[in-house]
Amino acid sequence: MGIARPERCPDGASTCLLWRERLTRPEKDRKESDRMNPLKTLSDFGQAAWLDFLARSFIEKGDLKRLVDQDDLRGVTSNPAIFEKAIADTDEYDAAVASFLAGNDASVSTLYDHLAMQDIRRAADVLRPVYESTRGADGYVSLEVSPYLANDTEGTIAEARRFWAEVDRPNLMVKVPATDAGVPAIRTLTSEGLNINVTLLFSQTAYEQVARAYIDGLRERLRNGGDISRISSVASFFISRIDVAVDKLLEAKMAGAAPAEAERIGALRGKVAIANGKQAYQRYKRLFGEDFDDLRAAGARAQRLLWASTGTKNKAYSDVLYIDELIGPDTVNTMPPATMDAFRDHGHVGYTLEADVDEADAVMRSVADLGVDIEAVAHELVVDGVRLFADAADKLLGSVARKRLAALGDKVNAQSLVLPQDLTDAVARLTEDWRASGAIRRLWAGDASLWTNAGEDKWLGWLRVVETETSRVDELIKFQRDVAELEFADALLIGMGGSSLGPEVLAETFGAPGRAARLHVIDSTDPEQIAAIESRINLKRTLFIVASKSGGTLEPNILKDYFYEKVAAALGRGEVGSRFVAITDPGSSMEEAAKAASFWRTFHGEPTIGGRYAVLSRFGLAPAAVTGMNLRMFLQNAQAMAWTCGPDAPPADNPGVQLGLTLGAAARAGRDKVTLIASPAIRTFGAWAEQLIAESTGKQGKGLIPVDNEPAADLAAYGPDRVFIYLRLRKASNLAQDEFVAALERAGHPVARIDIASPDRIVQEFFRFEIATAVAGSVIGINPFDQPDVEASKVRTRELSAAIEQTGALPAQQPAAQVGPFTLYADPAGAGAIAEAARSGGLAGALNAHFNRLVPGDYVALLAYLNRNEANTEVLQGARKALLERRRVATCLGFGPRFLHSTGQAYKGGPNTGVFLQITADHAADLPVPGRKLSFGQVEAAQAAGDLAVLEERGRRFLRVHVSGDVAEGLRQIAGAVG
Numbered sequence: 001m002g003i004a005r006p007e008r009c010p011d012g013a014s015t016c017l018l019w020r021e022r023l024t025r026p027e028k029d030r031k032e033s034d035r036m037n038p039l040k041t042l043s044d045f046g047q048a049a050w051l052d053f054l055a056r057s058f059i060e061k062g063d064l065k066r067l068v069d070q071d072d073l074r075g076v077t078s079n080p081a082i083f084e085k086a087i088a089d090t091d092e093y094d095a096a097v098a099s100f101l102a103g104n105d106a107s108v109s110t111l112y113d114h115l116a117m118q119d120i121r122r123a124a125d126v127l128r129p130v131y132e133s134t135r136g137a138d139g140y141v142s143l144e145v146s147p148y149l150a151n152d153t154e155g156t157i158a159e160a161r162r163f164w165a166e167v168d169r170p171n172l173m174v175k176v177p178a179t180d181a182g183v184p185a186i187r188t189l190t191s192e193g194l195n196i197n198v199t200l201l202f203s204q205t206a207y208e209q210v211a212r213a214y215i216d217g218l219r220e221r222l223r224n225g226g227d228i229s230r231i232s233s234v235a236s237f238f239i240s241r242i243d244v245a246v247d248k249l250l251e252a253k254m255a256g257a258a259p260a261e262a263e264r265i266g267a268l269r270g271k272v273a274i275a276n277g278k279q280a281y282q283r284y285k286r287l288f289g290e291d292f293d294d295l296r297a298a299g300a301r302a303q304r305l306l307w308a309s310t311g312t313k314n315k316a317y318s319d320v321l322y323i324d325e326l327i328g329p330d331t332v333n334t335m336p337p338a339t340m341d342a343f344r345d346h347g348h349v350g351y352t353l354e355a356d357v358d359e360a361d362a363v364m365r366s367v368a369d370l371g372v373d374i375e376a377v378a379h380e381l382v383v384d385g386v387r388l389f390a391d392a393a394d395k396l397l398g399s400v401a402r403k404r405l406a407a408l409g410d411k412v413n414a415q416s417l418v419l420p421q422d423l424t425d426a427v428a429r430l431t432e433d434w435r436a437s438g439a440i441r442r443l444w445a446g447d448a449s450l451w452t453n454a455g456e457d458k459w460l461g462w463l464r465v466v467e468t469e470t471s472r473v474d475e476l477i478k479f480q481r482d483v484a485e486l487e488f489a490d491a492l493l494i495g496m497g498g499s500s501l502g503p504e505v506l507a508e509t510f511g512a513p514g515r516a517a518r519l520h521v522i523d524s525t526d527p528e529q530i531a532a533i534e535s536r537i538n539l540k541r542t543l544f545i546v547a548s549k550s551g552g553t554l555e556p557n558i559l560k561d562y563f564y565e566k567v568a569a570a571l572g573r574g575e576v577g578s579r580f581v582a583i584t585d586p587g588s589s590m591e592e593a594a595k596a597a598s599f600w601r602t603f604h605g606e607p608t609i610g611g612r613y614a615v616l617s618r619f620g621l622a623p624a625a626v627t628g629m630n631l632r633m634f635l636q637n638a639q640a641m642a643w644t645c646g647p648d649a650p651p652a653d654n655p656g657v658q659l660g661l662t663l664g665a666a667a668r669a670g671r672d673k674v675t676l677i678a679s680p681a682i683r684t685f686g687a688w689a690e691q692l693i694a695e696s697t698g699k700q701g702k703g704l705i706p707v708d709n710e711p712a713a714d715l716a717a718y719g720p721d722r723v724f725i726y727l728r729l730r731k732a733s734n735l736a737q738d739e740f741v742a743a744l745e746r747a748g749h750p751v752a753r754i755d756i757a758s759p760d761r762i763v764q765e766f767f768r769f770e771i772a773t774a775v776a777g778s779v780i781g782i783n784p785f786d787q788p789d790v791e792a793s794k795v796r797t798r799e800l801s802a803a804i805e806q807t808g809a810l811p812a813q814q815p816a817a818q819v820g821p822f823t824l825y826a827d828p829a830g831a832g833a834i835a836e837a838a839r840s841g842g843l844a845g846a847l848n849a850h851f852n853r854l855v856p857g858d859y860v861a862l863l864a865y866l867n868r869n870e871a872n873t874e875v876l877q878g879a880r881k882a883l884l885e886r887r888r889v890a891t892c893l894g895f896g897p898r899f900l901h902s903t904g905q906a907y908k909g910g911p912n913t914g915v916f917l918q919i920t921a922d923h924a925a926d927l928p929v930p931g932r933k934l935s936f937g938q939v940e941a942a943q944a945a946g947d948l949a950v951l952e953e954r955g956r957r958f959l960r961v962h963v964s965g966d967v968a969e970g971l972r973q974i975a976g977a978v979g
């Protein structure tokens with residue numbers, strides 16, 4: 001039997017759009033099968049059937065079109081959960097991902113937007129005939145703004161505008177949630193002429209606000225002379241979730257009630273959602289009644305109520321309950337596919353929406369009398385709804401992130417974590433915390449509460465610096481051409497720590513391609529080292545790059561003065577400035593000095609980036625330009641990793657976050673020695689990473705101690721305080737390293753493996769490590785952007801240098817012992833025993849006594865204020881190996897003053913587990929500092945003394961061995977004595 005077609009629109013109102021449209025189609029034209037199809041008959045009752053589902057194959061196979069043609073489908077809604085089902089865990093979108101990324105790499109959310117918008121456009125095109133034939137009354141496809149923006153009005157507005165412009169279809173509806181922040185966005189967007197689908201509506205009060213926002217938006221547009229006749233809007237009122245929530249409350253009340261009362265309460269189950277909808281519809285009629293007539297006269301459409309969440313959740317209820325009971329004019333019901341199939345099969349059509357309104361009122365009164373606060377339930381459901389959509393978005397973006405990486409292949413360095421079970425569990429817990437609290441988005445948004453709320457947000461410029469530099473790379477490319485034309489043989493970068501270690505990685509990893517200048521770095525005050533670098537460059541054909549963010553750092557200033565004078569002597573005062581370039585933050589004293597000395601160029605750093613995070617800014621790019629590197633490729637590489645670690649890559653699929661959480665969890669578990677192993681061709685990366693990790697995390701007695709370039713030893717030498725990072729260059733890997741790392745893994749040590757396809761991809765690691773360090777800093781609970789103890793050393797050094805300038809010498813210190821050419825100084829707690837041991841056992845005795853203070857979990861750091869040349873490095877590396885094998889503790893090596901701007905922070909401010917051996921020596925030859933009553937040798941000595949003074953202040957265990965006479969021989973003896 002066919003379903004009787006109503007004779008007239010039930011409310012008799014001119015608002016009944018579908019009714020008007022129906023009247024134009026004579027009954028005799030309708031097929032019997034149409035009359036038998038409840039779905040198709042819905043429109044006879046003024047209701048449009050929409051589909052709450054979308055997927056690419058569904059459109060491509062013609063299923064959507066079939067529904068339009070055969071079932072009179074009039075619209076489609078999507079949401080993050082729908083796209084999650086469509087995209088995650090299917091390969092339906094893989095080809096589209098690959099073809100999009102073949103043209104250009106993109107962020108995870110850009111890629112998702114692309115996929116979603118493609119689907120939405122195609123669906124909109126399938127529904128376009130409906131839109132046209134109903135003159136814009138129907139035929140819409142909805143796309144929801146990111147649930148992460150649910151509490152952000154401006155963000156919602158911006159995203160909705162972007163969708164509107166990029167989807168570029170008149171039958172698009174942008175979905176905006178009915179949150180407090182969503183309501184003003186609805187008004188603004190309506191006033192701009194966008195079609196809005198308001199989602200996550202549960203409460204009638206919220207519904208009224210939303211309807212008013214729509215009406216206000218229309219009025220505003222009209223006032224501004226805009227067309228309001230093309231605007232369509234729906235208010236998506238959620239149904240089934242109300243019953244799920246209220247039924248639970250009713251059942252709780254039944255449990256404690258007498259049988260008759262329990263029965264009465266039980267009878268309310270499965271009724272409240274429909275009653276709530278029916279009451280909302282009565283409000284709709286009031287809101288869009290007479291008061292709306294003026295707008296209607298100007299062409300406006302009422303905002304229809306759309307029943308959403310209409311799939312039955314409770315199997316005890318009819319599977320078409322939420323369709324059957326809510327049929328009425330000028331409404332929409334968006335059904336999930338199974339519910340649509342069920343309704344087509346056995347739905348009942350009739351004017352149910354206004355039937356028994358009194359009973360609906362009675363139901364609502366009864367639940368209120370029982371103490372169920374429906375507004376409170378609705379409020380919770382909104383919060384919950386936002387969370388559920390955010391959860392779905394996390395899964396969705398996680399899957400898009402994985403698809404992106406799979407499509408990019410080895411264009412992005414792969415990372416894998418091989419962790420013992422306890423660390424796996426800890427990282428999993430942290431990952432879930434980070435996901436649930438949106439921490440990676442908060443990090444990118446500059447939320448200082450992730451750290452210590454000490455202004456960390458002011459230091460996050462590095463997050464977006466790649467974009468900035470990409471947008472102005474032409475300026476550097478021009479500089480690169482100018483440098484090439486001048487045919488410099490060498491370039492010497494003068495700087496410390498963050499200003500030199502990044503360029504050093506570039507210089508040593510890439511050399512000087514083509515005709516470019518060979519880049520050298522000087523980051524020492526050791527006179528021998530300065531003389532050595534001077535002998536390697538041709539002063540007349542060298543470009544000097546003086547790099548200092550603050551501009552006030554001692555070393556680059558005096559080294560600049562030194563080389564400036566040398567070049568002036570070689571070329572004459574008139575020309576010297578043209579051979580110098582400065583990189584410094586705007587307004588620094590270095591900028592002033594560069595101007596005064598007529599430097600060729602000054603590049604500005606970005607003041608919101610601290611030195612150690614600056615390598616992807618001008619501090620790395622200008623030196624890279626000089627070496628002739630392809631800067632666009634450099635930035636593309638960096639950008640690929642920035643996107644991989646972006647705010648839209650959820651923690652589980654964000655390698656930077658995973659590495660950071662691993663390091664943070666490891667630190668908490670006492671595995672705080674981050675041991676860096678790198679393929680020989682990219683070895684220098686370790687020195688850069690060492691500064692980043694140590695200076696960022698090592699403070700307030702907490703942090704990570706990086707261990708770079710440690711000679712390998714027997715497995716037994718590695719304690720449970722280690723976590724390893726293996727940077728493996730695929731094209732030039734080292735078998736011994738591979739085997740060593742595999743053995744570490746077998747022995748249960750945690751290892752983060754990073755697989756680098758080719759040397760140019762090392763650039764990506766700068767960004768991964770920066771994110772990882774910021775994340776680890778959050779887990780450890782420190783501010784990863786300050787360096788209080790480095791500053792302390794700088795202050796002591798300044799005081800001591802001033803003393804030398806006044807008196808001609810360093811203030812005398814009391815040695816603990818003298819053994820041949822070795823003068824020993826030690827911390828107050830150790831001095832007695834060390835002196836005693838020196839008397840009986842000479843140098844070896846003293847060193848033994850010092851290192852006997854080591855306990856498991858401690859580390860040794862050799863701090864050598866010497867020329868950092870191959871010979872000295874080799875001897876000290878030998879000493880490290882001996883200590884590692886004999887003492888079974890992590891060992892570090894730093895050359896002063898270089899390490900003061902790097903690991904020095906953690907040695908003084910980090911965990912008090914370091915046992916330090918400082919080595920100083922007489923200088924066979926010294927160099928004057930121009931314009932000062934100081935020599936470089938004296939500065940180096942002042943730096944060593946300042947370092948020791950701060951170590952002492954911080955209660956650290958140290959021994960200083962000063963070598964007089966033959967330094968090489970002295971060093972050999974020290975190395976021999978530690979074993």
Ligand SMILES: O=C(CO)[C@@H](O)[C@H](O)[C@H](O)[C@H](O)COP(=O)(O)O
Pocket residue numbers: 052077078079142175197198199200236240241306308309310311334
């Ligand atoms: O809001 C709209 C349509 O405007 C829907 O897409 C809405 O998100 C869905 O109906 C609900 O999310 C489905 O909810 P549920 O069936 O999972 O409770």
Ligand SMILES: O=C[C@H](O)COP(=O)(O)O
Pocket residue numbers: 496497498499547548549550551552553556611612901
């Ligand atoms: O890592 C930073 C060093 O302490 C050098 O600082 P600077 O770039 O301000 O000279």
